[in-house]
Amino acid sequence: MKRHPFAAVAAVVLLLSGCGAAARPSGAAEYNAADVMFLQMMLPLHAQGLELTRIAKERTTRAEVRDIADELDTAQRDETAKMTGWLTDWSQPTAMDGDPAAHEHHGGLHQTSPAEIDALAKAPDADFDTTFLNLMTGHLHNSVELTRSEIEGGTNQPAKDLATTIRESRTKEIARLLSLVGAG
Amino acid sequence: MSLRSKLAAAAVAIGVAPLIVVVAPAATASAHGYISSPPSRQANCAQGKVQNCGDIVWEPQSVEGPKGATNCHGNNGRFAQLSDESKGWPATSVGGTVTFNWVLTARHATSTWQYFIGGTRIAEFNDGGRQPGATVSHTVNLGGRSGRQKLLAVWNIADTANAFYSCVDLQVNGFAGGTPNALAAV
Numbered sequence: 001m002k003r004h005p006f007a008a009v010a011a012v013v014l015l016l017s018g019c020g021a022a023a024r025p026s027g028a029a030e031y032n033a034a035d036v037m038f039l040q041m042m043l044p045l046h047a048q049g050l051e052l053t054r055i056a057k058e059r060t061t062r063a064e065v066r067d068i069a070d071e072l073d074t075a076q077r078d079e080t081a082k083m084t085g086w087l088t089d090w091s092q093p094t095a096m097d098g099d100p101a102a103h104e105h106h107g108g109l110h111q112t113s114p115a116e117i118d119a120l121a122k123a124p125d126a127d128f129d130t131t132f133l134n135l136m137t138g139h140l141h142n143s144v145e146l147t148r149s150e151i152e153g154g155t156n157q158p159a160k161d162l163a164t165t166i167r168e169s170r171t172k173e174i175a176r177l178l179s180l181v182g183a184g
Numbered sequence: 185m186s187l188r189s190k191l192a193a194a195a196v197a198i199g200v201a202p203l204i205v206v207v208a209p210a211a212t213a214s215a216h217g218y219i220s221s222p223p224s225r226q227a228n229c230a231q232g233k234v235q236n237c238g239d240i241v242w243e244p245q246s247v248e249g250p251k252g253a254t255n256c257h258g259n260n261g262r263f264a265q266l267s268d269e270s271k272g273w274p275a276t277s278v279g280g281t282v283t284f285n286w287v288l289t290a291r292h293a294t295s296t297w298q299y300f301i302g303g304t305r306i307a308e309f310n311d312g313g314r315q316p317g318a319t320v321s322h323t324v325n326l327g328g329r330s331g332r333q334k335l336l337a338v339w340n341i342a343d344t345a346n347a348f349y350s351c352v353d354l355q356v357n358g359f360a361g362g363t364p365n366a367l368a369a370v
Contacts, residue, residue: 138287182221
């Protein structure tokens with residue numbers, strides 16, 4: 001986990017800069033709050049997605065399920081590297097400070113929680129694929145939903161392009177997951 | 185979910201509050217759940233098995249409307265196509281008892297899950313305000329109905345006035361618990 005060093009950087013940035021925009025080095029990439037929030041929120045979603053695909057690759061016995069788990073695994077790894085790199089280049093923390101949990105009491109947290117990941121790991125063999133397909137589909141819907149604010153409000157072109165790619169490719173993968181759960 | 189408040193928090197956190205006017209989303213995102221199998225109407229739209237479904241293709245989980253609606257779009261005008269009976273919705277062949285699987289994107293505290301056919305409630309599962317677990321599925325006896333049936337499933341949220349709606353088109357084979365293949369094997 002690289003999260004802890006970056007969290008420390010975050011604290012330093014918050015302490016030192018009353019105005020992050022002004023603190024940006026001249027000549028650096030243009031970005032705004034939507035770009036930063038999109039990356040900071042997508043990174044933990046991808047980490048959760050990678051847990052789901054890791055478990056699926058270990059446990060599924062269906063070739064089609066393994067194929068899509070492999071594809072999602074690769075895509076989420078590549079995207080994680082890109083997103084981490086941009087935040088680092090911008091001297092921004094790679095994690096938000098606790099805020100996403102604000103909704104949790106209502107069950108409104110649009111993430112895949114450790115409890116769900118654990119339930120997948122422990123799902124009986126007979127239920128495994130159905131559990132994975134439904135959890136992964138919900139997970140990808142949340143990824144797609146998160147791209148909307150970036151596409152509408154981001155200013156950094158590479159980050160906006162990534163959001164568009166995620167929106168379109170995950171929507172296609174959702175269609176495949178749904179066809180697999182329907183055929184289960 | 186309040187994306188707006190998260191944006192505001194992010195803006196404050198990185199000290200670019202003046203830019204928030206640019207990034208405030210046009211609409212509050214809301215997304216929560218639907219039936220994935222047998223495929224609901226929104227699941228068929230998301231798979232491209234039914235064309236010209238509108239926005240639902242991107243967010244089949246968002247059919248949220250006031251509690252008590254009796255149509256497939258939950259009185260949510262953005263998704264009125266889901267109640268368009270001329271669209272040729274595919275029906276899944278089933279026996280007399282069906283297990284419905286849900287995809288959830290947020291696990292809201294739940295009062296009940298209800299299943300209706302032709303205005304009659306055929307099943308209800310009371311969660312008593314609990315949050316759903318990792319997966320949700322319900323096995324429902326169709327009460328001896330046969331032929332083509334349109335089932336309406338309703339997920340009633342405990343702490344809001346809203347529910348989520350999902351219609352599933354079924355072709356009921358008229359015997360319980362089996363499939364044509366299983367019958368042939370006997």
